[in-house]
Amino acid sequence: MANISSASELIPHLTMGSEWRRTGFLAIGRHFLTGVRVAFKSYMEIGGLSAIIFAATKDIFYTIALALTLTLMFILCQAIMKYWFFRFRITDHHIEILSGIFHRKHLNLPFGQIQQISIEQPAYYKFFGNYVDAFLDSAGTKKNEVEISALPGDVAALIRLKAEDAKSCDVNPIQNSVDARSPESKILLRQNHSSLLLYGVLQNKLLWFVAILFGFFEKIKMAIPKLLEVYPVEMGLIEKKIPAHINDEIGLAVVLVAFAICVFLAISSVLAWVQHFSFTLYKTADGFMSVQGLLRKVETHAKKRKVQWVVIKRNSIERMLGRQNVNIEQFGSSLEAPCLTGIQCNDLLNSVMPGHSQLNGNFKRVSPLYLVKQLLTVCLPILLLAGAFASVGEVTQNVTILVYFTLALGFGFAVFFFLQWYRRGFFEDNEYFYIRKGRLIEKTYIIPKYKLQAASISQSWFMKRNGLSTCTLFFANGRFKLPYIGSDKGSSIVASGFEAVQTVNTSWV
């Protein structure tokens, strides 16, 4: 705590915790300029105001002048009120903000939770003294939690000092980044060109579909016109106006479009290879770093303490070939290792998530009632709709197509939900949660338990009768829903996560 007291000694008059202070008068100017920018982006409101004035006066110049004047006056009043109703105070441990006119907000931001401080000084501030704009960001929301305009420079310095002091009191302070090429770093894996080319091809599943169709393009080109003769699309006037020979040209157009798609996908596959060219993953003193790219070298850093989870992604073709893509996701960004073999993947996981369990065969599926519920709520109404179409009136060509289309849609949804249920699985050990999900692309998440931010358990009357519940786990990078799991299991998952939060003495970020 020596550092905090030194900050207090430096600027003692600013740390009297009971006094509320206002920002400088310059804040009115800042709010005014912001309001003008926002107002003129919102042309709908100004357009509406102008329309009302024009309807009354029938004079365009008078309308513009009056609309502009009224808008600027409103913005100025708003800026003054925003300045008047904004107050802050700094205590030993947090900064408090009181703001809002009609919607009042009282915010407490502990210094230890401030992730980022940005201090800016617009050019016109310099004429009025040492004033700055401060933006304080924690992990609570995506945008800045606190924006203070026209803050005296010494107050901004004090806030920065207190935030830095609070961070230095952490049990595990942030270590300095180490260059990947320094002696402390070592190469974790290096990807060869064949793997990267394979990755580029495997990512474009449509390419596979179109490539398979290539063998049948001639037959498709001949079949489409015949199909249109047997099943002409009843488009009223259009059918009467289109000549018969156009059906042949439709077939040719389909082939040409498919060929263009093929060429485009081939180019994008090569581009993917170029993007990941010479991919090398280093293990540094405080985390990981990847270097890749042919035309543009890209370095991505991932500090170990900021890593939120690891996700292993693979589609059905990659599963057949024994390949997977691993993403190391940290708070705010991610690092991707493409097209790894099984051994490479295991080595990487052992480095990033040491002590993790074997993934194969351990996942428990959620209750089949989850699948039943989705089929009943989505597919059953579609089925009934198809039945309604089939039973109404005269059976025409269009009605038949509609019935088949509706049935196909229902069947598609059923397959979709089945895959979703089949893939969804979870288990846990002492240190990690393991969650698997996805439909066409299987994703497996390995998440340290102590990264848990919040949890929710919900139970409908149907779930209660069957001893089930839905457990949702919230992390900094996202949330995971475990639907229709046993009530006891859900409670134990949450309890074990919270226990890890209390016992593991490592910062989550």
Next chain:
Amino acid sequence: MSAEIAPEEKAYINALFSFSTLPVAFKLSNQILIMGAFVGLWMSALMGLRFVSEADTVIGRYLLEFFCQWAWLIWVSYASFRWFADDHVCYRVLKHEVSLKKGWITNQLITTPVKRIQHIEVNQGLIDQFFQHGELKILSAGHCLKIRGLPVSEAENIRLELLAIINGEKNG
């Protein structure tokens, strides 16, 4: 969430609030009043502007029928549902976690560990200020726990207690 409550936490619960005794104070929330005002405004506008009687179109007749006959019913149904559902909302502040229990048809229990709290807000809209109640927001990374309809004094007390717990943990 804790199966066994430590003695110091029992005193804490008695001193603060428990699940069974204190639902949120004000059940008729902003949303219901604003929605009612919106419906009333549209009904007045349609009647006052004589939109239907002068235009007498199919759409005009449909709009009038909808807003006069059904909108108030939707509003009353929604207000009644919220009245009963909000009776089931209650919260708990412990040394290590904050929990909110809500839901009428589907029960939901949301918990945030105190260690993961990023910052705390107490918000008051215009109608909230009139009735002296507000919304307590407890933000962690990736989640926001909202307790609506609290008296402002209660919300401030909880805010101060949570800050004291957070600072107490930091001081060891």
